[in-house]
Amino acid sequence: MITINQLNSINDEGLLSKDFILLVLFSNHNI
Structure with a gap:
């Protein structure tokens, strides 16, 4: 499962x- 923190890190890119x-x-x- 993808976590919110992982999504935020990817989105920062x-x-x-x-x-x-x-x-x-x-x-x-x-x-």
Whole structure:
């Protein structure tokens, strides 16, 4: 499972869009 900290670290690199982060968070919520 991807954690919020991991998402923030990746996002700081500008590799992820906000929509993708929301999608991952939604997927993690369903797990």
